[in-house]
Amino acid sequence: MPSTENSSSLLYSRDRFVDRHLGPSRSEVETMLERIGVPSLEALIDSTIPRSIRARRTLDLEPARTESEALAELHALSGQNQVFRSYLGLGYSGCVTPPVIRRNVLENPGWYTQYTPYQAEIAQGRLEALLNFQTMVSELTGLPIANASLLDEGTAAAEAMTLCKRVKEDKRDDSRVFFVSDDVHPQTIDVVRTRAEPLGIEVIVGDADKHDFRPPTFGILLQYPASDGCVRDLSGVCNRARENYALVVVATDLLALTILRPPAAFGADVAVGNSQRFGVPLGFGGPHAAFMATRAEHQRKLPGRLVGISRDVRGRPALRLALQTREQHIRRDRATSNICTAQVLLAVIAASYAVYHGPDGLKCIGERVHGMAAVLAEALQGLGAPIRHETFFDTIRVHPGGRGAGEVVRALRQKRINVREMPGGDLCIALDETVGLQDLRDLYEGFGGAALEFDPTLIAQKLRLTLPPVHRRQGTCLQQPVFQNHHTETELLRYLHRLESRDLALNTSMIPLGSCTMKLNATAEMEPVTDPGFADIHPFAPAEQTRGYRLLFERLERWLAEITGLAAVSLQPNAGSQGEYAGLLVIRAFHRSRGDSGRNLCMIPVSAHGTNPASAVLAGMEVLPVKCDPQGNIDVADLRAKADKNRQRLAALMVTYPSTHGVFEESIQEICEIVHHSGGQVYLDGANMNAMVGLCRPGDLGADVCHLNLHKTFCIPHGGGGPGMGPIGVAEHLAPFLPGHVLTKVGGERAIGAVAAAPWGSALILPISYAYIAMMGEEGLRRATEVAILSANYVAQRLDPHFPVLYRGRSGRVAHECIIDLRPISKASGIEVDDVAKRLMDYGFHSPTMSFPVPGTLMIEPTESESLAELDRFCDALIAIREEIREVEEGRADARVNVLTGAPHTMEDVISDRWDRPYSRERAAFPTAATRLHKFWPYVGRIDAVHGDRNLVCCWIPEFESHGV
Secondary structure, eight states: OOOGGGGGGGGOOTTOHHHHHOSSOHHHHHHHHHHHTOSOHHHHHHHHSOGGGSOSSOOOOOOOOOHHHHHHHHHHHHHTBOOOEEEOOTTOOOOOOOHHHIIIIITOHHHHTBOOTTSGGGBHHHHHHHHHHHHHHHHHHTOSEEOSOBSOHHHHHHHHHHHHHHHHHHTTOOOOEEEEETTSOHHHHHHHHHHHGGGTOEEEEEOGGGOOOOSOEEEEEEEESOTTSBOOOOHHHHHHHHHTTOEEEEEEETTGGGTBOOGGGGTOSEEEEEOTTTTOOOGGGOOOOEEEEEOGGGGGGOOSOOEEEEEETTSOEEEEEOSSTTHHHHHGGGSSOSOOOOOHHHHHHHHHHHHHHHHHHHHHHHHHHHHHHHHHHHHHHHTTOOBSOSSBSSEEEEOOGGGOHHHHHHHHHHTTEEEEEOGGGOEEEEOOTTOOHHHHHHHHHHTTOOGGGOOHHHHHHHOOOOOOGGGBOOSOOOOSGGGTSOOSHHHHHHHHHHHHTTBOBTTTSOOOBTTTOOOOOOHHHHGGGGOHHHHTOOTTSOGGGBHHHHHHHHHHHHHHHHHHTOSEEEOOOOSHHHHHHHHHHHHHHHHHHTTOTTOOEEEEETTSOTHHHHHHHHTTOEEEEEOBOTTSSBOHHHHHHHHHHTTTTEEEEEEESSOTTSOOOTTHHHHHHHHHHTTOEEEEEETTGGGTTTTOOHHHHTOSEEEEOTTTTTOOOOTTTOOOOOOEEEOGGGGGGSOOOSSSOOSOTTOOOOSSSSTTSSGGGHHHHHHHHHHHHHHHHHHHHHHHHHHHHHHHHHHTTTSOBOOOOTTSOOOSOEEEEOHHHHHHHOOOHHHHHHHHHHTTOOOOEESSSSTTEEEEOOOSSSOHHHHHHHHHHHHHHHHHHHHHHTTSSOSSSSTTTTOSOOHHHHHSSOOOOSSOHHHHHOOSHHHHHSOOOOSSOOEEHHHHHHTOOOSOOHHHHHHHO
């Protein structure tokens, strides 16, 4: 029996998630507070966050669940979804995720906890996987350059529209009409229309064969195969577009392109689509990796990220992000797009699927799917149900004959099958890789046939399944060794492990990136992602089949509304940048509903994230910068003067809180009042909500809109640069304008158009944030925020004597992140911030955020999930690097060739017979005892980015094949 002194411990569950999420133990918290010099965590928070903005009550959330309770709750929700066989098409298909890929990529923290590959030397595995993706897309579409993925097919089509517009503007063509074929997926048309309207682009939807290019048209969008399955010869339309100086965008299907003629062959300038059916679960709409490929002359106008081949200091081939890397932070309102996000984890899965199957395997899958559709079409015609299109790939459009569409749909629902109803009483049936002979029999019976009369094998033997020559793909593709050598599970397993070992992820060490919140993505949060009840649901399945998802959405929206202090939430935006854009469109719609169409001015502090001005421009607004004072705060006098001067035009202020400088600005409520007094709305960028949850709420500060990065504060992992989610919360007067959707009832009564292809964005990853909030509860969420602020102040206190902390609040505290200033050190030593970043790799760390928001600085966010030992290990590394810099300053180390300028050091460098550096191999590779205990080796030396941009290569080439595979 336990003693009575410890009897209370009997009631303390060891399954409390908060104890597993928070890095510092209670005793470590006391140690950290003592070193900072404050008596308690409460005292630290009181001195950090102005009392005027502190929440007046605790959050109204349910008590924290244990891990097992939360998982049981989510399993019960997934059980309320009904997993039918959904042959609905619309760009979404059932598929098989090979178990070797599911276990070793999708469920592997070595892949899903990686950060965006800005530090390329420690991201070579992921960059190679993205190069596989780009090569796959380029080869299948026939276009020479493809990006590293986009958010979804609708977004990709809209981005292609603006690419076409920029190309034409460069040629002094001011035409403003974009034509969209009426057989494009309806959700894609919806997103394109949403994106076009604020830019003053007129979207005309109609029959492409009848479009006469009057008025002048800068671009056209076609679907191949069409949304209803028809495969048409589009060369005539493309030729007429070229004759009329219009660019052609083709939305297409990668699996279809394994047997169909590629878009480049009939005149496409841009190809877009979704790689979902290459092994990525349906997930009720996402996340999936969209793609864009184009002609070489348009490469500098591609949105998003692009992986290119360059070389390192030894001349070895090496990969890095090319051209547009973080262009939003450089070009701001002149950026090609506000989308700085890729869907990396999903692109890796799709590329790995192609590597696993190879060109022959992909073609076999494509031919089988096409064959199944042809057999079904022949059988249904035998029942008197005519097929509308002679040529198709996987989707047939059929008239159900005398039974009527409603009767067939009901009969198929009895068999747990969904098909798509079309205007005029037709049905569309889109088959996929998962279809077997029994599925064909069930479909046949649903149309009134007798199963005993249906012999698919006999029908297949009689059918001539070869496509007409005009539609048939000619030649070979994907002949690179990477697509030839990994077709057994053993080989793929080793290849994936080899790539993973070249990347630093959270399973190696902390990733202390300011503004990016790389914290624990707990296994319990991730488990529901592969639950079939969540993973295998089509985004347009009937509402009665998705009750579990809808309950999850309702609860999550309510929780996020409570956390933000706002009235309503939309879960549709599937990236932080999309959240920014959606929030501004809601503000724009509100003003226009009141007759204030002239309100098109958006004030943005110069310290803001670069996506802010880029999003404002895409939302049809003009950007007016607002100054910051020497302490990094918004210059209230400048803001007031500009708001007063533009009170008839002011639409919004975009403000990040806490500031990008890592400080709680005490004037935030005054700032909101100034904007409201001038008739504007306040958009609060919630990128830094990790410093606010449970302590203060955007709505209480005066914000009208707030977007949340669920992949930061709410634990959806970065996945190496995606997926993400960026839902928006809005005040009550803006709720009627929340995004709608053409195919699903969602959003407000006066909804703006869709901003994402699926009604709830990347729904499959929402259970991650649901689990996090459920397991933390109000007390845990608040404690996480307090510990995040504690950790940042602890790091600032330890580093300040060596690297001065640039910005602090009035009491000398920082928020959840701090900026250390290297500029005086660089001036004295010649050592640049980039040298420090590369040297940190030798110590086993990813660099903090470099030179943002201030050039020559490092922005550090330690998060609440790192233990005191790991915080000290990181601080010790930076302090040791400061001493290495001091050696240069004092002339004890060569100013040009030293341990910093030579970093990072690869294993190949260190074991080479040739060592020509004035410092030891041991000092280069093993600077601390911790690196002897566990050493992460950069795979390549410092990369020459300029060489790669001047010699742009974004697909596999023989030089890299011999090095990479």
